[in-house]
Amino acid sequence: MSNSTSRDAILGRIRHSLGRPAQMPDTPPDTPDEVTDRLKNPVANLIPARAQLPHAQQIDLFIKMATQVSATVTRVGSPDDIPREVARYLADQNLPARVRVAPDAGISGLAWDQTMLDISAGIAGPEDAVSVTPSFAAVAETGTVMVRSGPDHPYTLNLLPDTHIVVVHASRVTGCYEDVWARLRQSEGHGNMPRTFLWVTGPSRTGDIEQTIQLGAHGPRRLHIVLVDDT
Amino acid sequence: MHRALPVAIRKGNNAMHVSTSPKFRENAHDALLDQSLQRALGRLKTGFKDKRSAAIAALPEFEALRDKAVEIKNHTLENLDHYLTAFEANVKANGGHVHWCKDSEEACQTILKICRDKDAKSVLKGKSMISEEIGLNAFLEKQDLQVVETDLGEYIIQLRHEPPSHIIAPAIHVHKEQVADSFRATHKGRDPNRVLDEPRDLLDEAREVMREHFFAADIGITGANFLIAETGTSVIVTNEGNGDLTQTLSRVHIAVASLEKVVPTLEDASTILRVLARSATGQEMSSYTTFSTGPRRAEDLDGPQEYHVVLLDNGRSNMLGTDFQDMLRCIRCAACMNHCPVYGAVGGHAYGWVYPGPMGSVLTPSLIGINQSGHLPNASTFCGKCEEVCPMRIPLPKMMRHWREREFEKHLGASSVRYGLKGWAFMASRPRLYRAATGLAARLLRILGGGRGALRSLPFAGGWTQIRDLPVPEGKTFKQLWEEQQKNKSRQDGGPK
Numbered sequence: 119m120s121n122s123t124s125r126d127a128i129l130g131r132i133r134h135s136l137g138r139p140a141q142m143p144d145t146p147p148d149t150p151d152e153v154t155d156r157l158k159n160p161v162a163n164l165i166p167a168r169a170q171l172p173h174a175q176q177i178d179l180f181i182k183m184a185t186q187v188s189a190t191v192t193r194v195g196s197p198d199d200i201p202r203e204v205a206r207y208l209a210d211q212n213l214p215a216r217v218r219v220a221p222d223a224g225i226s227g228l229a230w231d232q233t234m235l236d237i238s239a240g241i242a243g244p245e246d247a248v249s250v251t252p253s254f255a256a257v258a259e260t261g262t263v264m265v266r267s268g269p270d271h272p273y274t275l276n277l278l279p280d281t282h283i284v285v286v287h288a289s290r291v292t293g294c295y296e297d298v299w300a301r302l303r304q305s306e307g308h309g310n311m312p313r314t315f316l317w318v319t320g321p322s323r324t325g326d327i328e329q330t331i332q333l334g335a336h337g338p339r340r341l342h343i344v345l346v347d348d349t
Numbered sequence: 350m351h352r353a354l355p356v357a358i359r360k361g362n363n364a365m366h367v368s369t370s371p372k373f374r375e376n377a378h379d380a381l382l383d384q385s386l387q388r389a390l391g392r393l394k395t396g397f398k399d400k401r402s403a404a405i406a407a408l409p410e411f412e413a414l415r416d417k418a419v420e421i422k423n424h425t426l427e428n429l430d431h432y433l434t435a436f437e438a439n440v441k442a443n444g445g446h447v448h449w450c451k452d453s454e455e456a457c458q459t460i461l462k463i464c465r466d467k468d469a470k471s472v473l474k475g476k477s478m479i480s481e482e483i484g485l486n487a488f489l490e491k492q493d494l495q496v497v498e499t500d501l502g503e504y505i506i507q508l509r510h511e512p513p514s515h516i517i518a519p520a521i522h523v524h525k526e527q528v529a530d531s532f533r534a535t536h537k538g539r540d541p542n543r544v545l546d547e548p549r550d551l552l553d554e555a556r557e558v559m560r561e562h563f564f565a566a567d568i569g570i571t572g573a574n575f576l577i578a579e580t581g582t583s584v585i586v587t588n589e590g591n592g593d594l595t596q597t598l599s600r601v602h603i604a605v606a607s608l609e610k611v612v613p614t615l616e617d618a619s620t621i622l623r624v625l626a627r628s629a630t631g632q633e634m635s636s637y638t639t640f641s642t643g644p645r646r647a648e649d650l651d652g653p654q655e656y657h658v659v660l661l662d663n664g665r666s667n668m669l670g671t672d673f674q675d676m677l678r679c680i681r682c683a684a685c686m687n688h689c690p691v692y693g694a695v696g697g698h699a700y701g702w703v704y705p706g707p708m709g710s711v712l713t714p715s716l717i718g719i720n721q722s723g724h725l726p727n728a729s730t731f732c733g734k735c736e737e738v739c740p741m742r743i744p745l746p747k748m749m750r751h752w753r754e755r756e757f758e759k760h761l762g763a764s765s766v767r768y769g770l771k772g773w774a775f776m777a778s779r780p781r782l783y784r785a786a787t788g789l790a791a792r793l794l795r796i797l798g799g800g801r802g803a804l805r806s807l808p809f810a811g812g813w814t815q816i817r818d819l820p821v822p823e824g825k826t827f828k829q830l831w832e833e834q835q836k837n838k839s840r841q842d843g844g845p846k
């Protein structure tokens with residue numbers, strides 16, 4: 119059984135292999151400043167040039183990269199346009215009008231009654247075929263959308279439905295992943311993470327049968343991004 | 350074709366996979382004659398290699414990112430005790446548990462205890478090579494727990510009672526007709542005349558079947574591509590989304606990870622992520638990269654109620670400070686096997702244990718002992734391609750030579766291997782002669798190969814290479830090409846400075 123003896127034995131062996139003296143219970147930890155600093159003040163390593171564009175170009179790159187990985191993107195002028203865009207997309211794709219949305223004021227509080235959609239908010243269940251969720255940020259570098267779990271964003275909404283519609287605000291599109299970590303530290307406090315923080319780069323896929331790529335393995339078959347121009 | 354598969358897996362009655370690595374020669378011989386396997390291996394090029402080249406060509410900073418990734422891992426390994434304790438403290442601060450396990454047995458027992466404490470009947474699994482390493486499925490099944498693999502490839506080989514033959518494409522050796530047979534035999538109560546001809550039909554059926562499992566699971570076990578010390582987070586990288594559903598819909602999420610998966614910060618993980626998917630599948634980023642920290646928060650509407658990290662040593666702490674420390678940088682991208690002429694000829698099962706290809710030839714002897722894996726370090730043409738493509742710049746050929754030297758010292762090798770090695774050592778210590786001889790050999794092989802592009806036999810190579818086609822060296826040796834390139838470069842730069 120795993121216990122403190124195993125912990126001490128493993129750490130002891132690591133220290134021995136690294137040529138460090140054994141750590142006794144009463145000796146103070148010998149963590150070098152280099153390690154403590156790195157953990158306290160995380161620094162970005164190398165950021166690719168493509169992630170360091172002016173904001174307008176970042177948005178173009180985000181759209182290009184997301185499209186390359188089989189997501190679809192539509193730009194709308196304001197949050198009020200979201201319900202109509204969702205209705206249009208579902209009609210175009212001939213998808214069900216029953217939609218499960220995140221219980222997030224920015225989504226569930228929209229004027230859905232102007233559409234013919236059947237809207238409910240909460241976690242996703244086996245019968246939910248379409249979801250609409252907010253996002254935390256998006257990254258131009260690889261067309262990646264970042265979503266986080268929380269009371270207003272049940273995690274199952276990202277994975278269970280066959281079609282995931284995610285709302286991205288243009289002001290939240292950044293160049294690189296490192297920018298997102300900076301924003302997350304700002305909103306959560308250093309070292310804090312939500313239970314789950316997910317990077318979504320295109321819909322679910324698999325190449326496990328004869329190396330032929332198929333979309334919609336266990337997660338969504340379609341990822342539709344509604345990009346709200348709020349800048 | 351009856352390749353010798355690890356026996357314990359086939360019978361499902363032993364915690365640790367029994368290695369057939371000592372039989373590499375026999376396994377390889379059988380694999381070369383297995384037409385169906387050869388057809389499957391033919392797909393490596395378009396499936397992985399071409400895509401990798403394209404992804405790398407699209408990112409000018411790729412080489413510099415590799416250097417950074419190496420630097421991060423080296424720094425972490427030099428401070429492994431500090432980063433692991435920081436990771437542990439942060440998991441605990443977020444309400445999770447860390448279980449330190451010395452070996453496979455302890456890890457399996459720890460996981461079993463968590464299952465028993467929760468009165469669990471069913472265990473769902475996301476893809477995890479560590480769980481293969483510790484023989485977890487067989488162990489849990491023996492304890493009457495139902496274990497279901499959720500990754501499509503893992504699910505297929507689970508139904509076929511086989512070990513994975515590739516670390517990221519476990520069912521790469523299986524054809525769609527064989528998948529259809531397994532599905533018909535397993536998924537009862539469905540129309541026996543249903544169409545299962547195409548990958549899409551098969552995927553749709555698997556998806557449906559898996560949904561039922563997802564909603565019934567007690568325990569969800571995933572691996573971890575990274576552990577982040579700064580936040581106490583485990584990270585999985587997947588394309589299917591199965592790992593996410595596994596860990597979200599279960600009451601308990603257990604992440605099984607080996608010690609060396611830890612990195613200091615979110616930024617450090619991000620740097621390595623930039624080289625991981627590109628090296629593995631040639632994607633710029635995998636579909637899902639999931640950062641999991643602790644159990645669900647009090648206000649959350651879904652997510653697991655408990656979060657455990659099973660931290661496995663299994664011999665790795667002994668690799669630190671040795672010739673094999675660099676191997677602990679490995680991020681399991683599989684680029685080395687995708688590009689290895691030996692793997693490409695014999696596939697993964699011939700290697701006889703969990704980890705195939707060049708990384709397996711180095712890692713397997715470290716983990717289960719050279720006696721159990723005798724011939725693996727010889728499963729190489731020393732073409733150097735593995736090191737060239739390894740994003741973590743692991744000197745795989747050098748390490749295989751280390752093992753060969755150790756094997757040689759122990760007189761485990763057959764006499765032909767020993768003499769070959771002696772010859773090599775003689776040449777290697779005389780660089781000019783070595784260069785001339787390898788250059789000569791390349792020219793000679795090209796002539797022997799004629800227009801066919803492959804050779805049936807290679808003088809001096811002996812053993813299993815006698816029956817396989819060696820790729821004809823493409824003209825010059827790497828060294829010759831490199832030297833020429835350097836000359837051209839200095840010409841362009843206006844001569845040597």
Ligand code: SF4
Pocket residue numbers: 678679680681682683684685686708735738739740741742743745
């Ligand atoms: S040894 Fe290198 S190339 Fe092979 S799996 Fe590990 S990181 Fe990838």
